[in-house]
Amino acid sequence: MSVSIEALLRNLQDEDETTRRFAAEDLGDLRVAEAARPLAAALEDPSAAVREAAAAALVRIGGSAAVEAVLPALRSDSAPVRNAACTVLARIGPEAVAALQRLLEDEDKDVRLFAVDILARIGSPAAESALRGALEDRDVNVAAAAAAALGEIGTPAAVGPLIRALKANSWVRCAVARSLGQIGGQSAVEALVGLTQDDDELVAFAAVQSLAELCDPEASRQLQRLAAHPNPVLAAAASAALERVVRHRAIDSPSLSVGGIP
Amino acid sequence: MTARVLVVDDSRMVLDLHTFMLQSGGFEVHQARNGAEALERLLTDHYDLVVTDINMPLMDGYELIRRIRALPQYQSIPILIISTESEAQDKFRGFEAGANLYVVKPVKMQDLVTNARMLLEPALTAPVTSQP
Numbered sequence: 001m002s003v004s005i006e007a008l009l010r011n012l013q014d015e016d017e018t019t020r021r022f023a024a025e026d027l028g029d030l031r032v033a034e035a036a037r038p039l040a041a042a043l044e045d046p047s048a049a050v051r052e053a054a055a056a057a058l059v060r061i062g063g064s065a066a067v068e069a070v071l072p073a074l075r076s077d078s079a080p081v082r083n084a085a086c087t088v089l090a091r092i093g094p095e096a097v098a099a100l101q102r103l104l105e106d107e108d109k110d111v112r113l114f115a116v117d118i119l120a121r122i123g124s125p126a127a128e129s130a131l132r133g134a135l136e137d138r139d140v141n142v143a144a145a146a147a148a149a150l151g152e153i154g155t156p157a158a159v160g161p162l163i164r165a166l167k168a169n170s171w172v173r174c175a176v177a178r179s180l181g182q183i184g185g186q187s188a189v190e191a192l193v194g195l196t197q198d199d200d201e202l203v204a205f206a207a208v209q210s211l212a213e214l215c216d217p218e219a220s221r222q223l224q225r226l227a228a229h230p231n232p233v234l235a236a237a238a239s240a241a242l243e244r245v246v247r248h249r250a251i252d253s254p255s256l257s258v259g260g261i262p
Numbered sequence: 263m264t265a266r267v268l269v270v271d272d273s274r275m276v277l278d279l280h281t282f283m284l285q286s287g288g289f290e291v292h293q294a295r296n297g298a299e300a301l302e303r304l305l306t307d308h309y310d311l312v313v314t315d316i317n318m319p320l321m322d323g324y325e326l327i328r329r330i331r332a333l334p335q336y337q338s339i340p341i342l343i344i345s346t347e348s349e350a351q352d353k354f355r356g357f358e359a360g361a362n363l364y365v366v367k368p369v370k371m372q373d374l375v376t377n378a379r380m381l382l383e384p385a386l387t388a389p390v391t392s393q394p
């Protein structure tokens with residue numbers, strides 16, 4: 001028995017939860033673009049099963065119809081609705097990037113932050129390119145989130161833009177330090193060694209943590225200096241990082257003495 | 263005795279930076295990556311202060327705070343929210359859930375340490391009791 005699209009759209013408003021869920025599933029299976037907005041509204045349905053079916057249907061429909069229908073939900077007062085919208089857009093993937101890039105210019109910093117988070121989850125080359133632009137966002141949390149996202153994606157091409165973002169405030173510098181540690185490479189190590197001399201202890205700490213991950217012997221001298229820092233927490237982190245660098249070097253070159261620091 | 267602080271955030275970076283700040287201020291700090299992990303830690307160990315994010319997967323900070331407040335041993339534990347959400351309604355929801363203080367990210371080291379010390383002053387956080 002075939003059911004018309006109109007009937008399915010009506011069923012999406014039915015009082016019975018199962019009827020609404022089946023309608024959402026069918027509209028998704030049929031990839032009915034005109035159902036995108038009613039399905040986006042169903043992300044606020046009182047039933048979790050209907051909300052999940054609506055989200056899955058929107059992902060199946062995909063394309064600009066689903067993307068544009070879901071975008072307003074990012075401004076919902078309800079955190080679960082906003083989270084559902086983020087998940088749908090992330091699962092739609094590269095087709096959502098252009099709209100998300102537009103959101104990076106939004107007046108509302110929370111919306112820009114959501115856009116950054118979703119772009120990070122998509123992680124495509126276009127998403128990464130958009131995230132590089134967000135490093136210069138006027139809001140420190142958005143810029144820091146973009147820096148963190150680039151580290152998660154981990155493409156070496158992001159190192160240059162990340163280093164340029166080191167002029168920003170200390171919170172962004174911390175995020176950059178962490179991301180440089182995730183990406184690695186010679187330029188990243190050099191920048192991190194420089195950051196260990198940052199006036200802000202928090203930034204120096206973030207750099208030390210990343211250098212500990214990278215285990216690059218070039219960092220030894222700065223780590224040794226920080227191991228005598230008056231802040232005992234920073235000094236302990238630097239000592240631990242230094243130990244790790246030395247141990248790593250000893251594993252790489254077994255003939256070297258573990259106790260010897262270059 | 264050193265005060266024990268539980269820091270809850272789904273971002274590894276934020277978790278580590280807030281931990282560094284509080285340790286530098288002399289606190290013993292433990293970490294949880296989400297609300298469920300935080301509740302587990304609170305039930306197996308004793309803590310003097312909770313510092314939590316709001317936007318976290320699985321269980322948001324509001325729900326975490328409500329559940330903490332439902333535990334008899336933590337009805338009066340000071341709870342500090344540190345969130346990127348800066349709207350008045352977000353702060354209202356935080357206080358309504360049971361938080362003692364709401365701070366917008368990013369927080370400076372001195373501010374976090376000062377706020378943590380302030381919240382640990384018993385006179386500021388003890389429940390008000392009626393006089394006989």
